[in-house]
Amino acid sequence: MKQFEANFDGLVGPTHNYAGLSFGNVASQSHATQPSNPKAAAKQGLKKAKSLADMGLIQGVLAPQERPDVHTLRRLGFSGTDADVLQKAAKQVPELLQACASASSMWTANAATVSPSADTHDGKIHFTPANLVDKLHRSLEPQTTANILKAIFADSRYFSHHQTLPAHATLGDEGAANHTRLCQAYDQAGVEIFVYGYSVIDKQAPRPQKYPARQTLEASAAIARLHRLDDDNTVFIQQNPAVIDQGVFHNDVIAVGNQNVLFFHEQAFWDSKKKLAELRAKLPGTLHLIEVPSHQVSIQDAVATYLFNTQLVTISQGEMALIAPTDCAENPRVKAYLDELLTMDTPIKQIHYFDVKQSMHNGGGPACLRLRVAMSDVELAAINQQVLLTDTLFDKLNLWVDRHYRDRLVVADLADPQLLMESRTALDELTQLLKLGSIYPFQQ
Ligand SMILES: NCCC[C@H](NC(=O)CCC(=O)O)C(=O)O
Numbered sequence: 001m002k003q004f005e006a007n008f009d010g011l012v013g014p015t016h017n018y019a020g021l022s023f024g025n026v027a028s029q030s031h032a033t034q035p036s037n038p039k040a041a042a043k044q045g046l047k048k049a050k051s052l053a054d055m056g057l058i059q060g061v062l063a064p065q066e067r068p069d070v071h072t073l074r075r076l077g078f079s080g081t082d083a084d085v086l087q088k089a090a091k092q093v094p095e096l097l098q099a100c101a102s103a104s105s106m107w108t109a110n111a112a113t114v115s116p117s118a119d120t121h122d123g124k125i126h127f128t129p130a131n132l133v134d135k136l137h138r139s140l141e142p143q144t145t146a147n148i149l150k151a152i153f154a155d156s157r158y159f160s161h162h163q164t165l166p167a168h169a170t171l172g173d174e175g176a177a178n179h180t181r182l183c184q185a186y187d188q189a190g191v192e193i194f195v196y197g198y199s200v201i202d203k204q205a206p207r208p209q210k211y212p213a214r215q216t217l218e219a220s221a222a223i224a225r226l227h228r229l230d231d232d233n234t235v236f237i238q239q240n241p242a243v244i245d246q247g248v249f250h251n252d253v254i255a256v257g258n259q260n261v262l263f264f265h266e267q268a269f270w271d272s273k274k275k276l277a278e279l280r281a282k283l284p285g286t287l288h289l290i291e292v293p294s295h296q297v298s299i300q301d302a303v304a305t306y307l308f309n310t311q312l313v314t315i316s317q318g319e320m321a322l323i324a325p326t327d328c329a330e331n332p333r334v335k336a337y338l339d340e341l342l343t344m345d346t347p348i349k350q351i352h353y354f355d356v357k358q359s360m361h362n363g364g365g366p367a368c369l370r371l372r373v374a375m376s377d378v379e380l381a382a383i384n385q386q387v388l389l390t391d392t393l394f395d396k397l398n399l400w401v402d403r404h405y406r407d408r409l410v411v412a413d414l415a416d417p418q419l420l421m422e423s424r425t426a427l428d429e430l431t432q433l434l435k436l437g438s439i440y441p442f443q444q
Helices: 026-030 038-054 070-075 082-092 094-099 142-152 217-226 272-282 299-305 326-330 332-341 377-381 391-404 411-415 417-433
Strands: 003-010 058-062 112-115 125-129 159-161 179-182 191-196 234-238 255-258 261-265 288-292 311-316 319-325 348-354 370-376
Touching: 003 038, 003 311, 038 058, 038 348, 038 391, 058 142, 070 082, 082 094, 082 411, 082 417, 094 411, 112 179, 112 370, 125 142, 125 217, 142 159, 179 255, 179 261, 191 217, 191 272, 217 234, 234 272, 255 311, 299 326, 299 332, 311 348, 319 326, 319 332, 326 332, 326 348, 332 348, 370 377, 391 417, 411 417
Parallel strands: 003 058, 125 159, 191 234, 261 288, 319 348
Antiparallel strands: 003 370, 112 125, 179 191, 255 261, 311 319
């Protein structure tokens, strides 16, 4: 049996826009009200995903969500035809329309937490969709996310799907963005690292002062229980609250891991020494802890360039590549660090830069755009094969984007009933292309 890691990238939806919805996410706040280009955004994402497929990695895609979410607007009391609902919401509470029109499901690192079968007691791959309760626009994603994951990972012999955690701040869960799995080889049990922002129950533990911590220890611990992980193969680490207050709203903005490499900023974790020692004890064998010092890369540079929101992928035995946004190459200090990294004695031997600026302007880098699923060839054969990014699917998706996506969108356009029609037409076609069945409310 062959084991590897597959990446499932979120397709950018037709309503991709900058509404400044994410307090604590510096890029989202600073690009609020700027025009977006959904067509370019979708193509940048597809290009990045296809390049990874061309490197020999297993690459799939996840469908976007139905937006604007008229069903939620109706739940909030706006009535009449769909056009009426959009227009009333835009006039009375535009913030609610914006929350219901975000394409934020593109950041599939927040779709779910995934534990591979090598780690779980029952030998199945476990999925828990994230409840994303900290942000209204994101809290609307879990139901459709669950539908999409079940449509792809349908075979109950291999895949186990859990309900999202209860939608309350005590159990705030942001999915794989705060979860990293290290292992010596993909087919061996590894250590799952859960990074949380604060503990609701432990009042003594430090908390950020300025920006919200989106993930709680209580949520992370619940996921570890649901996924039937052992104490021996889990480590819970608190994120350094000081970096949350500087814009590190998810751990994947400050750390990334793959196999026996953890690449992280020296200020990433609270009680770092002790936690890294625990990690070493739980993962015997060679472990590369690549700690980037503040004097080489400041937190501000890390947040601006997304140096740690890179994908760390295995290219061949013992050789890894870093998939970085072009923003890293444009910052002289970060570029100097990355050039030096290639000369250091670590498995990271290649760096590939991709322009994902449309996503970056909302605070999502290469790593935010993908959900990782470590799996075997047998498990891969059991998934819906239509979502795997082949040359043919890549061409079809690009043409699909050309047919349905706009190249300019401003927040005022979100009330345009035509945009809703375009979006539904596109998604209806996509579900046929990817053989997903009826996953959207408008298809029920
Ligand atoms: N993992 C990256 C997630 C980025 C995402 N941004 C947003 O939702 C911004 C949307 C807007 O502001 O229009 C977030 O903050 O959760």
